[in-house]
Amino acid sequence: MCTAFLMSSLCSHAGRLQAAAHPNFVVIMADDLGYGDLSSYGGWIETPRLDKLAAEGMKFTDFHSSGNVCSPTRAGLMTGRYQQRAGIPGVVFADPTRAVHYHGLQTSELTFAELLRESGYSTAMFGKWHLGYYPKYNPIHHGFDLFCGYVSGNVDFISHVDQAGTYDWWHQDKHAVEEGYTTHLITRHAVEFIEANKSKPFCLYLPHEAPHYPYQGPNDPKLRSVGGAFDTQGERTDIKDAYREMVQEMDKGVGEVVDAVQRLGLAENTLILFFSDNGANKNGDNGPLRGAKGSNWEGGHRVPCIARWTNKIAPGAVCDDLAISLDVMPTLLAAAEVTTPDAHKLDGVNLLPVMADGQKLGDRKLVWNGKAIRNGSWKLIVDGKGGEKVGLYDLDRDLGEKSNLASTELKRAVAMLAALENWKADVESGDSVQPNESAERQAAQASASAPKRKQKKK
Numbered sequence: 001m002c003t004a005f006l007m008s009s010l011c012s013h014a015g016r017l018q019a020a021a022h023p024n025f026v027v028i029m030a031d032d033l034g035y036g037d038l039s040s041y042g043g044w045i046e047t048p049r050l051d052k053l054a055a056e057g058m059k060f061t062d063f064h065s066s067g068n069v070c071s072p073t074r075a076g077l078m079t080g081r082y083q084q085r086a087g088i089p090g091v092v093f094a095d096p097t098r099a100v101h102y103h104g105l106q107t108s109e110l111t112f113a114e115l116l117r118e119s120g121y122s123t124a125m126f127g128k129w130h131l132g133y134y135p136k137y138n139p140i141h142h143g144f145d146l147f148c149g150y151v152s153g154n155v156d157f158i159s160h161v162d163q164a165g166t167y168d169w170w171h172q173d174k175h176a177v178e179e180g181y182t183t184h185l186i187t188r189h190a191v192e193f194i195e196a197n198k199s200k201p202f203c204l205y206l207p208h209e210a211p212h213y214p215y216q217g218p219n220d221p222k223l224r225s226v227g228g229a230f231d232t233q234g235e236r237t238d239i240k241d242a243y244r245e246m247v248q249e250m251d252k253g254v255g256e257v258v259d260a261v262q263r264l265g266l267a268e269n270t271l272i273l274f275f276s277d278n279g280a281n282k283n284g285d286n287g288p289l290r291g292a293k294g295s296n297w298e299g300g301h302r303v304p305c306i307a308r309w310t311n312k313i314a315p316g317a318v319c320d321d322l323a324i325s326l327d328v329m330p331t332l333l334a335a336a337e338v339t340t341p342d343a344h345k346l347d348g349v350n351l352l353p354v355m356a357d358g359q360k361l362g363d364r365k366l367v368w369n370g371k372a373i374r375n376g377s378w379k380l381i382v383d384g385k386g387g388e389k390v391g392l393y394d395l396d397r398d399l400g401e402k403s404n405l406a407s408t409e410l411k412r413a414v415a416m417l418a419a420l421e422n423w424k425a426d427v428e429s430g431d432s433v434q435p436n437e438s439a440e441r442q443a444a445q446a447s448a449s450a451p452k453r454k455q456k457k458k
């Protein structure tokens, strides 16, 4: 046999082995994108690149963020566990007068980026962190080789100043000046990273800013300056139009990232995931769902989700199984054949059998914020805004959560309430403790003077 052919054959075989064990991952997360925003979900914004991604892969109809606001979902996504276990049940605020401003993802937490990096992956994150303001919480301490982006909940898309008036753009754990529209910078860094890592396994996490406020399209001027007076939402009065522009610019960016994967011949060895970190606020659209961002109604946490893996996931597939952002970490680890330490339990499940083999997940219990619980198609919600004290809905028949069946299905409601209490006791045992506020405040003030907040009221 010709030596060249033998070598080629061996290399090709080795390539397949490597491909089987070390696929690449591109995890893209939108910020506040609603279930009824994308055209592939019947929504009002034309998003051709995301629609194409859905047509080439799988679209989930019952996928959820684990939180209904930004930081909690991100803590759950990073750790594969309910965010309450990481001590991040709510938003980490930009305002330094708030105690939670000093909270963050503790280094004792185990993230998918850490485990993948330990097994030889190149890892990078470009975009929004929102899991701690201070350098000790920076993504580079949580498994990412590279980080470019911001650590607060939102920045001016052009000046990169957060809503407390603090400059918030970083390369690794140092402030950096980088000109450009946030969405474009995320995309540019992503494409460069994929090109630089085309020959080795990589995990790329892209948490976009769009369509979170400030409502600024790619052609708008900067609004915020350090310590200046500004409206946190932005100055455009045609917010719907701005929102659409922001989503469409992200859609183009997703397209450029997918094109890079394609151009470099990595499509069959790359799992691309896209979803949102919570439902839309009033400026977006949650389709037929009740409630919005911040609520435990479906509109707060049922979000679009698309998965593409060429020749693994059948084109045009639709999955109606109940899935959640906590499932991302177990899915990536399973695809990479990486395991967690023995005693370390994840709350999510591996979605590969569903995505690649058409298997069903079966009924499962999931909880949101200790206030809502799913069991199969049934959802029980406590203290839902605008609802009764206890609401019970069959989402198969009543996706809009309009018909409360708690009294007619009393036995089921009681059992689900008990399960909710059991969940609370479980996540509260042994969760991460956030540091003492006053000590953190003193440390922060010692290293830098606290940012001043001056804002123009609407």
Ligand SMILES: [Ca+2]
Pocket: 031, 032, 069, 070, 212, 277, 278
């Ligand atoms: Ca969000």
